[in-house]
Amino acid sequence: MHKVFSVPDPLRKTPTHYCPGCGHGIAHRLVAEVIQDLGIRGKTIAVAPVGCAVVAYDYWKFDCSEAPHGRALAVATAIKRMQPEKIVFTYQGDGDLAAIGTNETIHAANRGENLSVVFINNAIYGMTGGQLAPTTLLGQKTSTSAAGRDKKLHGYPLKISEMLALLPGVCYLERVSLHNPGEVLKAKSAIRRAFQNQLEGLGFSLVEVLSPCPTYWGLSPREALDWIRDVMQKEFPLGRIK
Amino acid sequence: MMNNKKILLSGNEAIARGAIQAGCGFYAGYPITPQNELIGYMSNHLRDSGGVFIQAESELAAINMVYGAAASGARAMTSSSSPGISLMQEGISYIAGSALPAVIVNIMRGGPGLGNIAPAQSDYFQATRGGGHGDYRLIVLAPDSVQEAYDLTREAFYLSDKYRVPAMILGDGVLGQMMEPVELSVKKAKMGDKSGWCLSGCQGRQPHVVKSFFLREGELEKFNLKLQKVYRRIEEKEARCEEMFLAGAEIILVAYGTMARIAKSVIMRLRNEGKKIGLIRPVSLWPFPREAFRAAGRNTEYLVLEMSYGQMLEDVRLAVAGRRKIEFLGRSGGGILSEGEIIDKIRSLIRKPGGRK
Numbered sequence: 001m002h003k004v005f006s007v008p009d010p011l012r013k014t015p016t017h018y019c020p021g022c023g024h025g026i027a028h029r030l031v032a033e034v035i036q037d038l039g040i041r042g043k044t045i046a047v048a049p050v051g052c053a054v055v056a057y058d059y060w061k062f063d064c065s066e067a068p069h070g071r072a073l074a075v076a077t078a079i080k081r082m083q084p085e086k087i088v089f090t091y092q093g094d095g096d097l098a099a100i101g102t103n104e105t106i107h108a109a110n111r112g113e114n115l116s117v118v119f120i121n122n123a124i125y126g127m128t129g130g131q132l133a134p135t136t137l138l139g140q141k142t143s144t145s146a147a148g149r150d151k152k153l154h155g156y157p158l159k160i161s162e163m164l165a166l167l168p169g170v171c172y173l174e175r176v177s178l179h180n181p182g183e184v185l186k187a188k189s190a191i192r193r194a195f196q197n198q199l200e201g202l203g204f205s206l207v208e209v210l211s212p213c214p215t216y217w218g219l220s221p222r223e224a225l226d227w228i229r230d231v232m233q234k235e236f237p238l239g240r241i242k
Numbered sequence: 243m244m245n246n247k248k249i250l251l252s253g254n255e256a257i258a259r260g261a262i263q264a265g266c267g268f269y270a271g272y273p274i275t276p277q278n279e280l281i282g283y284m285s286n287h288l289r290d291s292g293g294v295f296i297q298a299e300s301e302l303a304a305i306n307m308v309y310g311a312a313a314s315g316a317r318a319m320t321s322s323s324s325p326g327i328s329l330m331q332e333g334i335s336y337i338a339g340s341a342l343p344a345v346i347v348n349i350m351r352g353g354p355g356l357g358n359i360a361p362a363q364s365d366y367f368q369a370t371r372g373g374g375h376g377d378y379r380l381i382v383l384a385p386d387s388v389q390e391a392y393d394l395t396r397e398a399f400y401l402s403d404k405y406r407v408p409a410m411i412l413g414d415g416v417l418g419q420m421m422e423p424v425e426l427s428v429k430k431a432k433m434g435d436k437s438g439w440c441l442s443g444c445q446g447r448q449p450h451v452v453k454s455f456f457l458r459e460g461e462l463e464k465f466n467l468k469l470q471k472v473y474r475r476i477e478e479k480e481a482r483c484e485e486m487f488l489a490g491a492e493i494i495l496v497a498y499g500t501m502a503r504i505a506k507s508v509i510m511r512l513r514n515e516g517k518k519i520g521l522i523r524p525v526s527l528w529p530f531p532r533e534a535f536r537a538a539g540r541n542t543e544y545l546v547l548e549m550s551y552g553q554m555l556e557d558v559r560l561a562v563a564g565r566r567k568i569e570f571l572g573r574s575g576g577g578i579l580s581e582g583e584i585i586d587k588i589r590s591l592i593r594k595p596g597g598r599k
Binding site: 041042043044045047048054055057060061062063064065066067068071074075076077078079081082083086103104106107 | 267268270294296298299300302303304306307308309310311313314315316318332333336340441442443444445446449450451452453454455457
């Protein structure tokens with residue numbers, strides 16, 4: 001019998017701790033599938049974030065490092081510089097990459113570090129209980145912006161990917177989404193591209209993944225997907241940025 | 243084995259050369275006075291020995307780059323001065339919590355805050371008490387000459403690797419800037435095997451994870467107990483100090499680093515006058531050389547000298563445990579005790595009513 005679907009080898013056969021309808025499980029799997037397709041599990045080193053995905057190394061079956069909150073790209077920079085033949089990527093949320101770690105993000109990108117970044121944008125802080133994120137939409141209610149994000153109080157949703165597009169060291173930027181199967185497939189090919197670029201030594205690649213957080217959006221899993229489609233992607237348009 | 247040729251080096255350069263001689267394969271740093279010769283030397287020379295140099299965008303990035311390089315199995319180092327070391331505390335705690343070896347150099351300047359760029363010893367608490375969060379320790383070595391700065395830097399790498407505990411070289415602006423002749427080692431660095439835990443890709447083995455996060459109940463306590471065991475072993479085996487004229491000493495000066503150099507001059511002057519003055523110079527500040535304080539005679543007094551307002555003083559009190567009298571003299575914020583100030587204090591101790599004649 002021909003097997004058409006199975007757990008990719010770089011993914012452990014274990015249930016995750018993520019909430020029902022969370023996007024991390026899908027994104028973890030996409031990364032694992034890409035690593036399997038490219039045959040690079042034995043030479044891949046991941047840097048996990050601080051946030052909901054801190055224990056990504058419990059789900060992935062390859063070498064992983066932790067990093068303090070926001071510092072994943074500093075840690076990854078050194079790992080890659082010490083071992084240029086390895087494939088090194090970071091997996092970071094919006095708080096990690098675009099708030100506390102903005103400096104590390106911009107400078108790793110500007111140095112053109114030959115790294116791949118999977119950037120999960122769910123417009124909220126998940127692990128700490130649904131606080132305002134740099135990417136929270138105007139009007140979006142969070143536990144620290146109960147009346148909704150107000151541009152006068154909180155500023156605007158930060159478009160870090162568009163900012164990074166200005167930097168000559170960045171070779172590839174694409175924004176994708178997990179809100180339906182077609183978009184999930186596109187997300188996979190963007191992640192594959194980011195890894196492929198590193199294999200070819202082209203420089204800094206980042207894939208921004210719009211990912212549902214039904215728990216802290218106060219929506220059902222299904223409604224959360226629709227919210228990405230109808231609301232979130234208007235602020236964060238999908239497609240190739242660079 | 244040493245060759246006999248001596249060359250003139252600043253303390254900062256000596257630390258850089260000691261690191262490269264010890265097989266340092268990675269350095270990241272951010273400029274700050276008074277340690278800029280160190281990052282300068284590394285930027286020009288580390289590549290020649292096959293190492294990687296990165297000028298980081300901040301001290302936060304620098305210490306986390308050290309984390310990544312150490313996780314890769316390299317001998318990794320950063321250097322800075324007081325305010326920059328404060329910024330690194332988060333990363334140092336993570337390095338300790340991930341059981342990674344690394345060497346951090348602090349060429350201290352005056353504080354608190356931006357302070358100034360004059361030499362000081364006011365980061366002793368931060369270095370020896372764990373400036374970051376959590377129950378961790380650093381091995382802290384404090385050279386008092388350029389030669390020793392070179393030698394102890396190499397030692398710091400070996401000790402850090404041996405115990406998988408980060409090590410700190412604690413100097414000050416005087417030591418970093420002054421020049422002295424140094425005998426360089428020609429000994430080839432012995433590199434330990436880190437393949438059992440470092441991140442190198444899981445080809446042909448189970449994946450490795452470098453982390454300091456232990457969420458499951460009991461795990462973190464277990465990890466902490468393991469660390470504590472290592473710390474006890476270090477306390478037993480790695481305490482070191484220099485002792486001078488302790489036998490029969492009436493007053494024992496206690497000083498480290500630059501302050502100890504001044505103390506030594508004082509001792510030479512007073513011993514020429516027949517005064518019985520000795521010196522304990524802690525070389526490892528953690529572990530603190532407690533044993534050195536057990537041998538003092540019944541009438542001995544200690545005089546602790548620091549370029550701070552009394553930080554190592556607390557370790558001396560713990561070591562002496564109330565058995566002897568302890569006096570203190572210190573200046574900081576750019577002020578350094580002169581020989582004259584110290585001699586005046588010693589004379590007042592000798593002459594004081596009810597004291598010895």
